[in-house]
Amino acid sequence: MKNRSASLDLLKLVLALLVVALHIFPVSKMKGISGLISYEIASGITRIAVPTFFIISGYLLRNKLDDVSYLKKYCKRILLLYVVWQLLYLPDLLYHYHIKWFTTKTLIYKLVYGYWHLWYLLASVLGVVLLHFTRKWKLITKWAVILGLFAAGYLFQLSYKLHIFKELPFFVNIYEGLGTTRNAVFFAFPFLLLGSLYDYWKFSPKYFQWILGLSITALLLESYLYYTLKLGALDFFVSLLPISMLLLHWAVTAKLILKWTIPGTLSLGIYLCHPYMIRLVTEFLPQKTLGMIVCKYFIICLLSVVVWYFLEKINRKFPYFL
Template sequence: MKRNITLDYLKIIMSLLVVIIHSPIFWESSRLFSHMIVNGICRIAVPCFFVLNGLYLKKVLENNIAFRKYIKRLFIFYIVWMLIYAPFYLFHFKDSMPVSILMNISSILFGFWHLWYIIALIGGVILLYFLKQKNISDKQLFKIALFLFIIGWLVQKVELFYPDEEGLIGGLIRSSFPSRNFLFMGFPFVAIGYLISKKGFMEGLKKSFSKLYILILCFLFLFSEALLHFYVIGRRGFDFYIILIVLCPALILFLSNKSKIIEVEDDFISKLSAAIYFIHPLVLYMMKDIFLKVQNTERYILIIFFSVVFGSALIYANKRLKIFF
């Protein structure tokens, strides 16, 4: 089997960055430094995953049968992982039955914790397929992707102006559901990944944004945004940084130009990134009460170790079951 091994290893790195978001490192030594990692560089991970998914959609979008199989497969993954994590969100909220039901409905519709990624990918691919069926040009597709991403960025940035809002409105402002979804994050990055894979009007952009100096400038801009958020709001990071719509495609373009396609025995490396992503919250839950006195950075190392061990076992189990990823 032929694989782009550089992009496969990139997926591993992105998975490790996602784990850092859920288990911050260096928090005990420097909150600013930890913030710049957790809510700076780590925020490139999920958008990069969406772009990488988009890179391999061309054949799927051109064939109705392939498209239906692809979406069905994603739905199976979503149902399986939602069932695995059901004990952690099913009526977990004790305030009242109506609140518990409402929270469960939102978890099912938008995905529990990290599983929002699958439902956002499903919605993003379906929307992309629908637009392609309507013969939307690549140029128009690019404009729609940029427009929706900017809307999502604006929606999430409302918290900058109302950081202490109380009640239902405050809950919605601080919630990820209105912005971090298939429409504002899944579709834009998937669409750009798809456009990168094609030859067309983006050729000039692809050459320009695959330069090292562009990549460095993008990272500097990202750190500037993260630093601004730290001093303005000081509490948490955001999924949306305006530079991500440039940085993530630029990073993948840069690495693609330096990458090698080699013959490998299987796709273990690619699957390992997915295994780490999906299983690490389970490991985190398991470790929460066992390693109470372990510091954040040490806990992160343990989470990665057990995620790799359990994830590897899951990969081999998936060879027969084919339901996990």
């Protein structure tokens, strides 16, 4: 395996493990220092994962945007995964609807946009379609689109959380109709586009560590601000743009020699199956102290790897799962 591929696979594995943490650490049910730590994890550092996944995909597709045949095959594969895993998670979705965890409106939303983590797959397809149709746009226009859409999503989300639209039902209905601004237009497409422009914004190695350190610090401070404002979970943070760019740059330029090869489907397998592992572990270990959640996190990660191992074997004969 080439060094670049090893770096990307390592980064994607770390990102998948961050997604697991995002889905298990609570944002509002703990108090004191435990509550702050949990919030900084679930609505702070783990929010790096999904934008970086998108930016990696954009980078890998940057030379394929004119190849309609390749893009069709790429999108069909993701759509197949989306349908298969929507069906696999349908029992869990219907069960939690039955016990009134969410409304009929939310059920319909989850059926259309994707249950739990599966929104990412559908958003990826729609984002890639937009990436193809905007491939001929001028560079300055692309930058304006990236910054404009990200800013719009960020401000729209923040305004909703701060109840600025309280007296403006039109905007409230739009936001709640979308379910979230973490979608194909405001989230997937800007980061995919950003990744496709990697050759135009490469960082100087001289300042890499400083910028990354400052960006992560900014993310934690921004998360702390939202914690004090009691805004709950947020998807948009200003510092996600530079952090995702820096992580991609590291993965592209790093010259890693790994002792073991990281399977290319491992990160995807963990991402797709970990919610069921969360359900399983939570059933037997319902405790919600910070220490117990950390313990459950490692158990869930381990079980997700085990399930991936068997899925990988099944997928060799029936290539519909990974």
